[in-house]
Amino acid sequence: MIALIPHSWLNAFAIPPWIWNPLSISLRAALEATVVVTVAGVALGYLLAKGRFPGRGAIETVFSLPMALPPTVVGYYLLTRLGGPGPIRDAEVHLFGHPLTFTFAGIVVAQIVESFPYCMRFSRAAIAGVDPRFEQAARAMGLSRWRIALFVTLPLARRGVIAGIAMAFGRAMGDFGATMIISGSAPMATTMPIALYNAVFYGSHEQAMVLALVQVGVALTILLGVGRLGRVRPW
Amino acid sequence: MTSALDVAVARHIGDFDLDVAFTVDKGISVLFGPSGAGKTLTLSLIAGLLRPDVGTIAINGAIVTDCARRLYVSTQRRRVGMVFQDGLLLPHRSVLDNVALAVRQVGGRRARRDVARTWLERVGAEELAQRRPVSLSGGQRQRVALARGLAGEPALVLLDEPLSALDTKVRRELRTLIREVIISSGVPAVLVTHDAEEADELGDVVIDYDDGRVTGQHAVARPSYPEPPLENPAGTEPS
Numbered sequence: 001m002i003a004l005i006p007h008s009w010l011n012a013f014a015i016p017p018w019i020w021n022p023l024s025i026s027l028r029a030a031l032e033a034t035v036v037v038t039v040a041g042v043a044l045g046y047l048l049a050k051g052r053f054p055g056r057g058a059i060e061t062v063f064s065l066p067m068a069l070p071p072t073v074v075g076y077y078l079l080t081r082l083g084g085p086g087p088i089r090d091a092e093v094h095l096f097g098h099p100l101t102f103t104f105a106g107i108v109v110a111q112i113v114e115s116f117p118y119c120m121r122f123s124r125a126a127i128a129g130v131d132p133r134f135e136q137a138a139r140a141m142g143l144s145r146w147r148i149a150l151f152v153t154l155p156l157a158r159r160g161v162i163a164g165i166a167m168a169f170g171r172a173m174g175d176f177g178a179t180m181i182i183s184g185s186a187p188m189a190t191t192m193p194i195a196l197y198n199a200v201f202y203g204s205h206e207q208a209m210v211l212a213l214v215q216v217g218v219a220l221t222i223l224l225g226v227g228r229l230g231r232v233r234p235w
Numbered sequence: 236m237t238s239a240l241d242v243a244v245a246r247h248i249g250d251f252d253l254d255v256a257f258t259v260d261k262g263i264s265v266l267f268g269p270s271g272a273g274k275t276l277t278l279s280l281i282a283g284l285l286r287p288d289v290g291t292i293a294i295n296g297a298i299v300t301d302c303a304r305r306l307y308v309s310t311q312r313r314r315v316g317m318v319f320q321d322g323l324l325l326p327h328r329s330v331l332d333n334v335a336l337a338v339r340q341v342g343g344r345r346a347r348r349d350v351a352r353t354w355l356e357r358v359g360a361e362e363l364a365q366r367r368p369v370s371l372s373g374g375q376r377q378r379v380a381l382a383r384g385l386a387g388e389p390a391l392v393l394l395d396e397p398l399s400a401l402d403t404k405v406r407r408e409l410r411t412l413i414r415e416v417i418i419s420s421g422v423p424a425v426l427v428t429h430d431a432e433e434a435d436e437l438g439d440v441v442i443d444y445d446d447g448r449v450t451g452q453h454a455v456a457r458p459s460y461p462e463p464p465l466e467n468p469a470g471t472e473p474s
Contacts, residue, residue: 133319134325136284136310136317137319138325138336139311140282140310140317141317141336141337141339141383142311142312142314142339143311143336144311151325151336155327156327158327
């Protein structure tokens with residue numbers, strides 16, 4: 001959607017391409033990653049909070065690993081798994097016609113991996129923190145498990161879940177290491193943190209300052225938005 | 236004649252042993268005893284929120300728990316209404332939507348809300364319909380909780396110390412209301428309390444509990460019951 005905004009609008013707002021191009025790539029990639037992470041992260045967080053099955057701890061640890069690893073390590077594994085010879089690369093070529101490395105889709109994959117643990121862990125904690133008596137009351141009202149999740153548990157856990165989604169979006173927007181390795185700083189895959197790195201590397205300090213300020217603005221907007229969303233009446 | 240509720244269960248939790256058997260018919264049956272006697276645990280077993288170690292529970296003659304046959308009907312399918320000590324109204328929904336969520340005999344949001352509105356009128360809380368639970372007093376909350384407990388046309392309603400968090404004046408008012416509404420609805424009720432005055436004022440039968448056992452049972456002298464209303468409050472057919 002962001003990529004479809006006519007360039008004439010950019011001219012009207014006098015946003016130069018060296019800001020808009022990386023900003024639009026960052027926003028689009030982070031939004032796409034956040035959609036995937038929200039669906040999968042909240043679902044897994046719910047399962048981990050409510051499920052009683054063996055291996056829960058192991059699953060949570062494995063999916064949390066990107067939080068503890070340096071992003072370059074995550075990027076390295078993605079580069080070698082997605083780009084190196086093997087069944088995963090063959091599947092990418094079969095599905096997309098080319099490997100995902102050094103492409104926009106590769107960035108989205110890297111940001112999904114990097115931001116997933118934040119959404120999952122925040123959601124799990126928020127859902128586990130819901131007073132189980134509300135769910136017991138809902139069971140006594142005859143509500144099915146799905147309706148209890150939708151009408152009782154998730155609305156009561158919404159502040160934590162929204163915070164987790166926002167953290168995931170922020171993490172995706174701010175990822176540098178994994179994105180840099182998987183994209184190779186290709187022009188169509190240059191995000192804001194990479195553009196800032198390039199500006200510093202090539203001595204464009206004024207551009208670096210503006211790019212940094214824009215990212216501060218985005219981060220502030222996210223935090224303010226989360227604060228407001230947490231107060232919104234749920235469904 | 237089939238009893239509204241037959242309970243014969245045992246459950247061991249930590250150092251506590253519950254081993255009780257009793258039968259409930261129409262009207263209000265009170266489980267009376269000190270805190271820690273196993274009254275609330277019994278309600279949880281009846282509602283299916285917990286499972287007994289051994290025993291059976293039947294509601295209106297239908298077995299809902301039979302440990303020997305490993306039969307455990309889910310809470311959702313037992314058709315019990317519950318009223319909790321602190322109401323447990325969902326804070327993110329309006330009073331009307333809280334009650335409407337419990338309505339299961341009709342489909343469609345508008346029809347459910349109509350039923351919910353009728354029940355709010357019956358408990359004298361119709362003017363609270365659009366309010367949020369957080370803005371209600373304790374007495375108002377329990378009126379709404381009572382409406383929610385009955386709105387789904389349950390086969391049995393369970394009330395877990397519904398008045399214990401309220402001051403004396405409000406408790407007196409609500410005792411009268413609870414008794415009137417439950418008796419006129421025709422739904423058998425099991426109410427838990429540790430207050431002797433409350434037990435005698437609300438109950439038709441008082442079942443004494445102590446240390447996980449039933450130690451006695453007596454009927455409270457009452458005038459004969461009024462007949463339940465010919466039509467249910469929503470004017471809908473029971474499912």
